[in-house]
Amino acid sequence: MKRELLRRSLLSGVAALFLQGFSVAALSQSVDCETNTSIHCGSAPSAVFDSDGRLWTTFVQNEQVFVSYSDDRGKSYSEPVVVNPIPEDAEHNGENRPKIIVDQDGTIYISWTLKTSPRFTGEIRFSRSLDGGKSFEAPRTINDDNLFAGHRFETLYQNQAGHLYLTWIDKRDLETHLANDREYAGAAVYYAVSKDQGKTFSKNYRVADHSCECCRIAIAPHGPENIAILWRQIFGETTRDHAIAVLTPDGATLETHRASYDEWKINACPHHGPTMVQSSQSGDYHMSWFTNGDLHQGIYYGKFSFDSQQAEQVFRVDGNPGAGHPYLGEFNETLHLIWKGFDGEQSTVQLIRSFNDGATWTDPSILATTTQGSDHPLIVTHDDGLYLSWQSDEYGYVFQKFTDQSESLSSD
Amino acid sequence: MNMAMSFKNSLIKVRASPVTDIRPKKSVTWQRLSFVLLLVVASNSHADNFKPFTADSFAEIKQGFQGSEFLVGLWSVDCPPCLVELNMMGAVLEKNPDLPFVLISTDPIADRDSAVEFLEDFNLQDRESWMFADNFVERLRYSIDPNWFGELPRSYFFDSNHQVQSHSGIMTMELLAGWFDREIEL
Numbered sequence: 001m002k003r004e005l006l007r008r009s010l011l012s013g014v015a016a017l018f019l020q021g022f023s024v025a026a027l028s029q030s031v032d033c034e035t036n037t038s039i040h041c042g043s044a045p046s047a048v049f050d051s052d053g054r055l056w057t058t059f060v061q062n063e064q065v066f067v068s069y070s071d072d073r074g075k076s077y078s079e080p081v082v083v084n085p086i087p088e089d090a091e092h093n094g095e096n097r098p099k100i101i102v103d104q105d106g107t108i109y110i111s112w113t114l115k116t117s118p119r120f121t122g123e124i125r126f127s128r129s130l131d132g133g134k135s136f137e138a139p140r141t142i143n144d145d146n147l148f149a150g151h152r153f154e155t156l157y158q159n160q161a162g163h164l165y166l167t168w169i170d171k172r173d174l175e176t177h178l179a180n181d182r183e184y185a186g187a188a189v190y191y192a193v194s195k196d197q198g199k200t201f202s203k204n205y206r207v208a209d210h211s212c213e214c215c216r217i218a219i220a221p222h223g224p225e226n227i228a229i230l231w232r233q234i235f236g237e238t239t240r241d242h243a244i245a246v247l248t249p250d251g252a253t254l255e256t257h258r259a260s261y262d263e264w265k266i267n268a269c270p271h272h273g274p275t276m277v278q279s280s281q282s283g284d285y286h287m288s289w290f291t292n293g294d295l296h297q298g299i300y301y302g303k304f305s306f307d308s309q310q311a312e313q314v315f316r317v318d319g320n321p322g323a324g325h326p327y328l329g330e331f332n333e334t335l336h337l338i339w340k341g342f343d344g345e346q347s348t349v350q351l352i353r354s355f356n357d358g359a360t361w362t363d364p365s366i367l368a369t370t371t372q373g374s375d376h377p378l379i380v381t382h383d384d385g386l387y388l389s390w391q392s393d394e395y396g397y398v399f400q401k402f403t404d405q406s407e408s409l410s411s412d
Numbered sequence: 413m414n415m416a417m418s419f420k421n422s423l424i425k426v427r428a429s430p431v432t433d434i435r436p437k438k439s440v441t442w443q444r445l446s447f448v449l450l451l452v453v454a455s456n457s458h459a460d461n462f463k464p465f466t467a468d469s470f471a472e473i474k475q476g477f478q479g480s481e482f483l484v485g486l487w488s489v490d491c492p493p494c495l496v497e498l499n500m501m502g503a504v505l506e507k508n509p510d511l512p513f514v515l516i517s518t519d520p521i522a523d524r525d526s527a528v529e530f531l532e533d534f535n536l537q538d539r540e541s542w543m544f545a546d547n548f549v550e551r552l553r554y555s556i557d558p559n560w561f562g563e564l565p566r567s568y569f570f571d572s573n574h575q576v577q578s579h580s581g582i583m584t585m586e587l588l589a590g591w592f593d594r595e596i597e598l
Binding site: 119120213214238266267268269270271272290292321322324342344347371372373393 | 492558
């Protein structure tokens with residue numbers, strides 16, 4: 001039923017990826033996706049490096065979540081290990097993908113959204129491996145309301161203190177209001193925390209009512225214990241701009257602010273979630289998002305300061321039609337922003353960089369292009385640079401470093 | 413706004429398992445076999461009138477309405493507000509059956525069984541209906557409107573000269589009446 005079943009043969013010959021102006025022979029093997037389970041055949045992958053430099057990936061294929069690792073920076077991958085032996089309808093699209101984290105002890109954490117009946121409902125699923133990815137615990141449901149309601153668009157994050165945060169979009173309050181014949185705009189943002197490496201999770205905590213229903217949530221650290229989250233929120237009746245909040249491991253929402261003023265008045269699903277990283281220089285929050293509001297149209301960047309409680313240095317990254325799905329990464333005090341565009345013929349992954357904490361930016365350069373379908377581009381951070389993580393029909397899974405030594409030196 | 417109330421009605425049915433899609437293969441043998449399989453699938457499973465929407469389809473739709481006004485509604489099974497709009501359009505078309513309305517689902521056509529369930533809920537299953545049939549969705553979206561970012565629901569009204577107006581978000585009776593320049597009964 002899914003497209004990965006139909007993909008017959010990928011990666012034949014040399015994929016022409018243009019990275020930093022160089023043509024890169026990215027992948028040269030061929031994978032038969034009708035008979036193989038492979039990251040090149042799966043959908044909506046996520047990736048992360050562990051502390052030993054091993055690359056871990058997770059993806060969905062045939063209603064199963066798999067984990068596979070690479071010891072050669074994505075050139076070859078281990079035989080995938082299944083996380084959910086009983087297939088279930090795991091969401092696998094740009095805004096809604098399985099997530100993976102590997103902690104200092106080598107414990108692997110996986111989360112995903114299970115689509116359930118009835119419509120627009122789901123459960124937040126979680127599993128972990130305590131044996132280095134050889135096997136995974138039986139998946140657990142983390143939302144604790146026992147309702148067939150929407151619990152979707154989860155994000156998994158582990159901070160410096162080791163607290164494991166799961167945030168998601170939740171419709172339990174919508175259901176409660178409906179049951180009482182009351183109106184409720186949008187959904188809500190909820191979260192849960194594990195302080196024991198995923199053995200147990202706290203009860204579910206509500207962050208905010210009236211979030212947008214269908215956009216990914218971005219997470220960044222806020223001190224060793226807390227996190228900051230950025231999401232699309234409904235302001236007033238229909239304005240779908242962004243809010244930022246600080247969450248504690250004990251369920252408190254310390255502060256919530258409006259993070260973007262775009263005045264996108266729309267009663268629809270944008271399917272465009274934001275991205276956020278914390279600045280290593282100022283401690284402020286680099287944000288990027290898509291809007292089509294009265295004030296702003298296109299992809300935007302802004303730096304949010306909890307001191308001034310507003311976004312500064314707001315900058316239009318790309319106002320061209322087809323631009324979307326930005327992703328931020330910082331390396332060696334250089335901020336990198338990638339996003340996807342479409343020029344009528346091909347999709348492009350573009351890059352801009354800032355050497356002064358987002359005050360000014362380079363002109364865009366093209367990292368990769370394709371004339372077939374592709375996923376949102378993501379950035380994976382490692383201590384030797386930043387990597388593009390990008391699934392495409394044409395090339396399979398692309399994992400390619402786009403910062404190099406000379407660049408990191410020149411950024412000083 | 414009774415958007416929330418409408419959601420409630422939509423939560424009754426369970427999802428059906430999508431059928432496996434079958435595409436023609438390169439070899440002659442496969443082409444023949446696929447043709448037979450497609451016939452089997454078409455006659456047994458696809459009790460719907462979805463047409464595969466490709467990069468050329470929008471031009472084909474416009475061609476079909478040459479010199480006439482028509483309305484296009486873009487929707488997805490993954491879009492709660494779209495259900496509110498489908499609910500409304502179902503009611504509108506019951507009272508105004510001649511309203512020229514074309515549906516395009518942005519879901520992959522392999523998921524057609526899920527999609528037709530939604531349309532049946534609102535008695536829209538017999539309307540002209542298309543589903544995205546190319547994984548390169550950016551190109552499909554561009555073929556409809558380069559300035560559409562993919563948000564749903566999305567509507568286009570073409571007047572008889574094919575001057576076009578668009579709307580993002582749930583359709584309203586006021587918009588419909590304005591676009592068609594007449595009173596629309598609900």
